[in-house]
Amino acid sequence: MRRKGNGYYILRALPGIFMLLILFLIPLSLNFSYAFKDNGRALIEIFTDSYTLHLLRFTLTEAILSALISVLAALPFAAFFSAYRFPLRRTVLTLSGLSFTIPTILVVLGFVIWYGNNGLLNAFLMKILGRDYSVIYVLYSFKAIILAHVYLNFPIAFLLITNAWTGMSDSQEKASYTLGKGKLKTFLVITLPRLRGAIIAAFILIFLYCFSSFAIILVLGGNPAFSTFETEIYRRVHVNVDREGAAALSLFSFFITGILLIITSRTRSVKKAERRERRLKKAEGKSLIAAVFIILMILLFILPPMLSIVYRAFFTKAGDFTLRAWEDIARKSTGFSSSAILAIINSFLIALTSSLFAVLLGSRIALATAKTGSRILPVLSSLPMAAGSVTLGLGFSLLAVTVEHDSLFFSYMLVIASHLIIVLPFAVRTIIPGAEAIPSSLAKASYTLGISRGKTVRKVENPLLSSYKRKAFAFAFALSLGEVNATLTLSDGHVTTLPILIYRMIGSYNYQGAAALGTLLLLEALIVFIIGEGGKKHAVS
Amino acid sequence: MKKALILLLAVAAIMPLAAEGAVESDALTVYAYDSFASDWGPAGTLIPKFEEETGISVNLVSAGDAVEMLSRIELEGDGTDADVVLGITDDFAYRAYPYLESYDTPVAQTIPEELRFDSENRLIPFDYGAFAFVWDSECGLDKPESLSDLTKPEYKDKVILIDPRTSSVGLGLLLWTYNIYGDGDEFETWWEAMKENALTIADGWSSAYGLFTEGEAPIVLSYTTSPVYHVMNENTTRYQALVFPEGHEATIEGIGIVKGTDKRAEAEKFVDFILTEAQLDIAIANSMYPANTAIELPDAFDYAPKPDKLFRSGATSPEKTEELTDQWLQIMTEN
Numbered sequence: 104m105r106r107k108g109n110g111y112y113i114l115r116a117l118p119g120i121f122m123l124l125i126l127f128l129i130p131l132s133l134n135f136s137y138a139f140k141d142n143g144r145a146l147i148e149i150f151t152d153s154y155t156l157h158l159l160r161f162t163l164t165e166a167i168l169s170a171l172i173s174v175l176a177a178l179p180f181a182a183f184f185s186a187y188r189f190p191l192r193r194t195v196l197t198l199s200g201l202s203f204t205i206p207t208i209l210v211v212l213g214f215v216i217w218y219g220n221n222g223l224l225n226a227f228l229m230k231i232l233g234r235d236y237s238v239i240y241v242l243y244s245f246k247a248i249i250l251a252h253v254y255l256n257f258p259i260a261f262l263l264i265t266n267a268w269t270g271m272s273d274s275q276e277k278a279s280y281t282l283g284k285g286k287l288k289t290f291l292v293i294t295l296p297r298l299r300g301a302i303i304a305a306f307i308l309i310f311l312y313c314f315s316s317f318a319i320i321l322v323l324g325g326n327p328a329f330s331t332f333e334t335e336i337y338r339r340v341h342v343n344v345d346r347e348g349a350a351a352l353s354l355f356s357f358f359i360t361g362i363l364l365i366i367t368s369r370t371r372s373v374k375k376a377e378r379r380e381r382r383l384k385k386a387e388g389k390s391l392i393a394a395v396f397i398i399l400m401i402l403l404f405i406l407p408p409m410l411s412i413v414y415r416a417f418f419t420k421a422g423d424f425t426l427r428a429w430e431d432i433a434r435k436s437t438g439f440s441s442s443a444i445l446a447i448i449n450s451f452l453i454a455l456t457s458s459l460f461a462v463l464l465g466s467r468i469a470l471a472t473a474k475t476g477s478r479i480l481p482v483l484s485s486l487p488m489a490a491g492s493v494t495l496g497l498g499f500s501l502l503a504v505t506v507e508h509d510s511l512f513f514s515y516m517l518v519i520a521s522h523l524i525i526v527l528p529f530a531v532r533t534i535i536p537g538a539e540a541i542p543s544s545l546a547k548a549s550y551t552l553g554i555s556r557g558k559t560v561r562k563v564e565n566p567l568l569s570s571y572k573r574k575a576f577a578f579a580f581a582l583s584l585g586e587v588n589a590t591l592t593l594s595d596g597h598v599t600t601l602p603i604l605i606y607r608m609i610g611s612y613n614y615q616g617a618a619a620l621g622t623l624l625l626l627e628a629l630i631v632f633i634i635g636e637g638g639k640k641h642a643v644s
Numbered sequence: 645m646k647k648a649l650i651l652l653l654a655v656a657a658i659m660p661l662a663a664e665g666a667v668e669s670d671a672l673t674v675y676a677y678d679s680f681a682s683d684w685g686p687a688g689t690l691i692p693k694f695e696e697e698t699g700i701s702v703n704l705v706s707a708g709d710a711v712e713m714l715s716r717i718e719l720e721g722d723g724t725d726a727d728v729v730l731g732i733t734d735d736f737a738y739r740a741y742p743y744l745e746s747y748d749t750p751v752a753q754t755i756p757e758e759l760r761f762d763s764e765n766r767l768i769p770f771d772y773g774a775f776a777f778v779w780d781s782e783c784g785l786d787k788p789e790s791l792s793d794l795t796k797p798e799y800k801d802k803v804i805l806i807d808p809r810t811s812s813v814g815l816g817l818l819l820w821t822y823n824i825y826g827d828g829d830e831f832e833t834w835w836e837a838m839k840e841n842a843l844t845i846a847d848g849w850s851s852a853y854g855l856f857t858e859g860e861a862p863i864v865l866s867y868t869t870s871p872v873y874h875v876m877n878e879n880t881t882r883y884q885a886l887v888f889p890e891g892h893e894a895t896i897e898g899i900g901i902v903k904g905t906d907k908r909a910e911a912e913k914f915v916d917f918i919l920t921e922a923q924l925d926i927a928i929a930n931s932m933y934p935a936n937t938a939i940e941l942p943d944a945f946d947y948a949p950k951p952d953k954l955f956r957s958g959a960t961s962p963e964k965t966e967e968l969t970d971q972w973l974q975i976m977t978e979n
Contacts, residue, residue, distance in 0.1 A: 211851055215860060219855075219858055221860055222858070242860075318851065322851045322855070323844075325842075326976070327976040327977055328977040334847075337810050420858065606850070614857055614858075
């Protein structure tokens with residue numbers, strides 16, 4: 104697969120690769136240094152403790168199940184969205200990315216307000232059915248964990264697969280129909296293999312996300328038997344003050360996710376040169392009715408928990424309208440309003456900077472990956488994701504106690520760097536399918552015309568990546584906007600972002616205030632999504 | 645090109661913020677937990693007041709939660725910038741002692757004897773709270789009158805507990821039950837019954853209390869002072885703290901002067917300030933009782949009943965705590 108002249112692409116990707124390595128290796132090596140203290144005593148303990156096996160079994164079960172269900176559920180919707188165009192299509196795609204930005208604690212609250220035994224859905228059903236007891240009991244069980252994970256991750260699968268699907272030309276499917284093959288057979292034989300890359304990418308993303316899930320498992324699961332690595336690591340850091348044990352455990356979990364990553368990277372999708380993206384049919388008649396139905400289904404799944412947060416910002420538990428939370432935010436005397444405004448600005452700037460860098464560096468890595476057919480690059484760029492919030496978070500907190508600093512500027516830089524390393528893998532993963540879809544013949548044709556490599560990238564290849572880049576930007580932005588742990592540990596609490604302020608509000612009993620700030624957070628994410636998506640009206644997704 | 649421009653703008657926008665970060669070297673450096681040090685925590689008004697009254701400038705460092713702050717002190721050792729640490733709880737005090745100096749302040753006379761957990765006065769209590777179950781008095785159930793009442797079948801799925809592995813409040817309950825039931829079977833029986841009665845076991849106090857205020861269950865593990873917020877801000881006495889005759893687990897927060905400080909005089913002034921003028925503000929902001937008994941609290945604190953009998957969390961050894969946590973996990977996960 105290696106073609107001559109790929110050195111140029113590698114060269115372009117170098118800054119990104121360099122950043123990845125530096126930002127990833129620092130926290131990781133700190134972890135190592137702790138785990139191997141006293142001749143690896145902590146590591147040996149981890150491997151000989153049967154509880155580790157229990158943790159592993161549960162963590163794998165919930166992560167695989169969550170990822171599988173999210174992807175399977177996303178497929179039919181993605182199929183429809185990549186076949187037809189209809190009103191609100193883009194709006195739904197935009198909205199579905201939003202659930203990503205909500206800090207976990209608000210997801211938990213949104214779920215409780217909506218799905219809770221005493222929640223809005225139950226109140227509504229009780230009224231309709233004329234019963235005086237709760238109708239559905241979904242929370243505080245294993246079901247609830249999966250439901251919440253699917254809620255958070257279905258949109259990722261949906262967006263990634265729709266993106267890849269609409270980017271594929273449908274000429275092969277058409278050929279298959281002409282040959283008299285049925286729809287199902289065509290899907291299984293032609294479409295599915297071509298979607299494999301996107302499906303695997305989505306699956307891994309979700310798997311890794313759920314692998315380090317924490318608050319959702321604990322609160323919505325309602326049973327300490329549901330413990331993941333993250334719970335145990337948290338306990339070792341905060342309660343037992345066993346940093347060595349925590350580091351050893353985090354290395355072990357990183358080892359497992361790393362292996363999975365390497366295995367799946369071997370089954371990369373077959374690249375197909377495609378010149379044209381598919382043309383979407385206009386939904387009419389029956390398909391328009393189907394469109395309405397499908398939109399309703401997605402919206403009814405995605406919106407209620409989010410709207411519950413907005414609702415709670417304006418209404419008390421008893422259902423009385425109040426603006427108290429907003430008055431708290433707007434009141435000048437408390438010093439809180441300045442914190443709120445500063446937090447909004449901080450969140451925006453940090454997310455903007457880190458996601459712009461992520462797209463800039465990520466698209467170069469993605470292009471180099473596609474050009475060289477490299478297997479190492481995608482694994483490398485996914486490593487921080489495999490390490491997940493577990494290893495990275497611990498690494499960052501070890502970093503925070505090792506590096507002494509007083510400068511606020513340095514705090515900001517640390518936070519932006521940590522956000523960058525968290526969002527960069529997502530950006531690379533999102534852009535790679537786009538880069539692989541660019542036919543190599545295009546570049547060759549360009550060179551034949553005497554156009555330089557740099558100009559070919561700028562004028563030919565980059566424009567083809569733009570829709571993927573926008574998607575990556577929106578993802579990265581959303582992720583950074585909702586990030587809490589790294590920000591808190593690395594900035595000594597000096598850098599206040601919106602989600603951090605939300606946690607602090609909740610810490611002082613003020614749920615309504617937290618919901619109001621949550622509303623602002625959603626609004627901020629929504630605006631960026633609309634800007635990110637709205638770049639080109641005629642873009643396919 | 646457009647992107648580069650935006651990047652530049654973004655960086656330029658952050659720059660002025662950085663300028664504020666410069667630290668004056670002659671300032672008194674105080675490590676405090678985040679909720680104290682944030683702009684709208686008690687520090688927002690107290691620190692300027694102290695600076696104005698004494699002319700001593702304060703460099704307040706927000707050092708994470710209480711445990712993270714402690715870790716930081718340990719890691720930095722002699723090289724630490726801190727002159728004063730604020731907010732170390734009695735259960736972790738033993739770890740802080742090697743890094744602190746005694747300070748026998750005359751102001752501490754107003755602090756009752758039972759709160760003084762350190763006989764050498766390296767850590768001086770400035771506020772305290774007691775863990776308690778808070779209940780929704782409008783839920784239609786009978787009011788639980790004791791800790792053992794909670795195990796009755798009528799409270800099935802009515803109680804929200806907190807995981808002792810991840811939360812100090814959760815750990816508080818674990819030690820509380822140990823202090824009451826001791827090493828016998830009673831401890832295990834109580835928890836086995838509560839396993840049935842718990843609707844869920846939350847990861848931290850925040851999510852537990854959130855579930856409670858959303859009405860998911862009428863009883864939650866919290867503090868005796870929790871109703872104060874509802875009285876002051878929502879004007880309702882619906883949520884009440886349950887005081888049990890068996891006694892309650894207390895958590896006491898202390899302030900101390902760091903060993904080898906070159907600002908001993910300033911540090912002493914700061915400690916005295918926290919133990920006197922700052923008491924009311926801190927009590928209200930933290931929803932805790934002030935250690936200084938001379939402080940008059942707002943009426944809302946009438947709804948924060950003080951238990952007659954208090955156990956100190958610091959009295960249980962770290963080894964015992966770990967053993968209890970393991971035992972707890974065993975009970976809660978076995979079928």
